[in-house]
Amino acid sequence: MERRAPSSGGGKGLLKVVLLCVATLAVISALGAGGYLFYLLSRLPRVDRLADYKPPIVSQVFGDDGSLVGEFYLERRIVVPVDRMPRKLIQAFVAAEDASFYSHRGIDYFGILRAAFKNVLSMRKKEGASTITQQVTKSMLLTSEKKFSRKIKEAILAKRMEEKLTKDEILYIYLNQIYMGAGAYGVQAAAETYFGKDVDHLNLAEMAMLAGLPKSPNAYSPIKHLEKARERQAYVLDRMVKEAYITPAEAEHARNTPLSIHPMKKVNNEQSAYFLEYLRIQLEERYGEDQLYKGGLKIYTTMNAAMQRAAYESLRAGLKAVDKRQGFRGPQKYLQADEVDAFCANVEAGIDSAVLKTGETYQGVVVGVNPARGEARVRVGERTGILSRKNMAWAGRLALVNGYDQPRKGRKSLCLGSVIDVAVVSPEIDKQGAQFSLDQTPDVQAALVAIDPRSGGIKAMVGGYDFRKSQFNRAMQSRRNAGSAFKPIIYAAALDKGFTPATVIEDVEVEYPDGSGGIWKPKNYDGTFRGPVTMREALTNSINIVSVKIMDQIGASYAADYARKFGFTSPISANLALALGAASVSPLELTSAYAVFANKGVSLPRSVITKVTDNDGVVLQQQDSVPVATPILSPENAYVITNLMQSVVSSGTGHRASIVGRPVAGKTGTTNDSKDAWFVGYVPQLAAGVWVGYDQERSLGAGGSGGQAAAPIWAEFMQKAVSELPVEDFEAPENVTFVLINPRTGRLAREGTPGAIMECFVKGAEPSSYDGD
Incomplete structure (x- = not known):
């Protein structure tokens, strides 16, 4: 029987089936990939919006002399145009980060192959292949998620970006956007942070060191790891030589150039923190958070940097002295x-x-x-x-x-x-x-505020010992009894009612009904009685009983109304205790009231802002060149009160506030049990107030009076604050006259009368008779 060869048709059929399945899978995969790509493309952000690059920019605060005194920001970035950046700085970044930047169209395919080859050889990811364009894409348009889809989006957007933007436009975004460590974003902020320079003043050594930072800002920080930073700098210089941006000789010179790392001092620091917080509240209310923290505002203020520093230092030193008198805890x-x-x-x-x-x-x-x-x-x-x-x-x-x-x-x-x-x-x-x-860190707190009486501008403000531990601004937010520091306002009201510095009042025990069926007996701080005294002596030695008697004679309601004219927003009660400073007021309010005396009886609005511009220089806000002036009392009476308060400093309770060689007027204040200590005073160009006390009211103990606790702080501050200002005297108006009086009687005195003094009066109010007439 003849045998037949086996048929091969079955194998061919199976192969066809397999090929058909493969082809089908390929088509499905292609369709899937195409669909996925179409899905990605449909959800990609628009590249053209980068043409109007507006990153978050630091808002800067300037003092009255134009110096930088503070900043508000989320990312510390100062945008600079490419034409302000040295060409070698740009070349350093290109050499270190993306050598083929000027030749590729967004993606460096050769760089990808080179990086992949090196990574395979090392069996780990050792080298990346993102171009500068891809880095901008990831930073500006995408998230930092580590997914394959993000890499695809990054590549597509990088290609699109190269079509829409020039190379310089891409570099402009990159060099202003990139994080450079130590809180600095962009090359200008980095130049300031590490070298204390503007970007266009960097030398080649410094440029190369900055260009080495993007790879790992913390690891190569010249502040923290200088040797590693130098190694990275050498790598950048070698890359610049290889790309023919510099010669080997230039690279060698840069390697040998001494580096002076001067980390920029943060201007938004502790000594200005309370002032800046007071400012921030006003700016945020008017411009909103986004514009304040991201909009690059330029804010020009009334702060004087030297005075602010003096206020901070004097307050802290004074509080330590007060605290140490209470003993070691x-x-x-x-x-x-x-x-x-x-x-x-x-x-x-x-x-x-x-x-x-x-x-x-x-x-x-x-x-x-x-x-x-x-x-x-x-x-x-x-x-x-x-x-x-x-x-x-x-x-x-x-x-x-x-x-x-x-x-x-x-x-x-x-x-x-x-x-x-x-x-x-x-x-x-x-x-x-x-x-x-x-x-020892003090438990006791204090506040100091200084105002230019001739402009109303706040020159310095410190609201506590340490802003980091307590943001409560005692200069403006606290309300404490003013004590005897309120008396000059009562005395000013009395002058308008016919009293004079020579008016004699009996300092003897007195009592008044307290309004609830009881009796109120005011007492003097030292517990003594002096008999007949003039108004000058009463204010100089802060005699309580005389102040109460004066207020009783002029009327409590009149005195309270008169006080409100000075601009107090805190409640002012119309009772006799007001003569002893029973009103609870802020240091800012009380200092503002004293500024009226210093400004010859005229009140000016308090201010901290003189001008605000946006990042393009457009003026958004500007203070009136001539602020609205409100007369509170006559220039003559303002001068008389000033003259009386000069005696407080020269020979009274405020003698510790004297400044050698300068006329000073001021008044101490001490409340019951020394819970609050005050000194508020002024020279013609500057008024300042100091409050000292515990947040939870308790006695300041030994040395806790206004003259002992507050006046020394005021004097130390004022000595520093006015050191560059000319010495000025308080100018007497033409309608003020000086005559010789007997302070025991308040009458005119003849030459040679023992104890006679020259006293000031508004013309027509001086005494008309001599002793014995």
């Missing part, structure tokens, strides 16, 4: 031996300088004591120093305990592990050998 807490290292590591992280700064206060831990020598060894972060007995003498004789045993309750001592504040007397060498003095 003891260590803040106690650590065990195994807790010290971790605590000190946290302290070290907050120290931003290579050595501890003389005069600065730091948190330290006692790590050794020598009772025999009366000294303790204190560790501040990674540094150590000595706290000697003489440098903690203000705290009394503290026991030094050589162990980690906490002291018995109520006993003041320093043991191992005691956490204390120390001020640097002299800095350390190689992190050892610093000399410390015992310090």
Whole structure:
């Protein structure tokens, strides 16, 4: 029987089926990919909106001399045009980030292959291949999600961007948008942050260092990791040589150029924080958050930077003096031996300088004591120093305990592990050998505000000891009893009712009905009675009973109405206690009232803003060149009150506020139990007020009067604040006259009369008779 060869038709049929399936899958995949691509394309953002690039820009605050005093921002960015950027700076970034930038059309295909090859060889992702255009695309139009779809979108948009924008336009966005570390966005902010320069003043060494930052701003930060930053700088210079942007000789010179890293001091700092917060509230109400934090506003203010610094320094130093008079409160807490290292590591992280700064206060831990020598060894972060007995003498004789045993309750001592504040007397060498003095963060608070009486502009404002711990602005938000600092307003009202500086009032015990069936007996601060005294003597020595009697004679309602004319918005009650400062007012209100006296009886609106412009220079707001002036009292009476308050400073309760070589007028204020201490005063060009007290009312204790607690702060501030201003006297109006009087009787005195003084009067109000007439 003949055998037949097996048929191959079945195999061919299977192959056809397989090929058909593959073809079908390919078509489906192609359709799917096309559909997916169409879906992506339909959801891509528009590239053409980048032509009107408007990133968030820092809003800048300027002082009265044009100096930068503060900033408001979400991202610290200062946009600069490409033509202000040095060409070599642009070339440095191109060489480091995208060498073929000028030749590719958004995507560097050769770069992708090169990066992939290197990554395969190293078995890990070692090199990226995103062009500058792709980086702009990701930053401006996409999210940073790590998905394949995002890479596809990035590539498509990069191609579109290259069609819509020029290379310089892309660089303009990139170099202003990119994050450069240390809170700086864009090359201008980075140049300021790291070198304290404008971008067009950078040298090649600095340009190369900035160009090395985008790869890893933190790792290559010249502030934190200078050696790594130098290595990256060398890489950038090599790339610039390879791309023929610079010569090898230029690169070598740049490598050897000394780098001076001067981190820009943040202008929005603690010393101006309360002023800037007061300003921020007004700006945000008018312009909104977006424009304030992103719109690049230029805000010109009344702040004087030197005065603001003086206010901050004087208030803090004064509060420490007041606080130390209350005694040492003891260590803040106690650590065990195994807790010290971790605590000190946290302290070290907050120290931003290579050595501890003389005069600065730091948190330290006692790590050794020598009772025999009366000294303790204190560790501040990674540094150590000595706290000697003489440098903690203000705290009394503290026991030094050589162990980690906490002291018995109520006993003041320093043991191992005691956490204390120390001020640097002299800095350390190689992190050892610093000399410390015992310090203490005050519990007591204060406020200081200074106003130009001739313009109404607020020159300085400090609302507390530390803005970081309390944003409550005591200069404007607190309402505290004014005490005797309110008396000049009552005396001014009395002048309008016919009183004069020579009017004699009996300082004797007196009583009044208190309105509830009881009796009110006002008392003098020192508990004594002086008998007949003139108004001048009464104000000079702040005699309470005389002030109450004056107010009783002119009428409480009249006095309260008169006080309201000075611009107080706080409630002013019409009762006799107002003569002793029972009204609760803010330091800003009371200082503004004194500015009226300094400005010859005329009130001007308070202001902090002189002009606001947008980022293009368009004026959005401008202060009137001639502010609205409101006469409150006559120039003659304003001068008489000023003259009376000069006596308060020269020979009365405010003598600690005297400034050598300058006429000063002012008044102290102390409330019951010394819960509030005030000094408000002025020279012709500047009025300032200081309040001292606890947020939760309690006595300031020994040395807590206005003359002891507030006046020294005022004097230290004013001495610094007016140091560059010419010496001016208070100018007497033509209608003011001076005559010789007997202060015991208030009558005219003849030459040679014992104790006679020259007294000032508004013409026609001077006494007309002599003693014995």
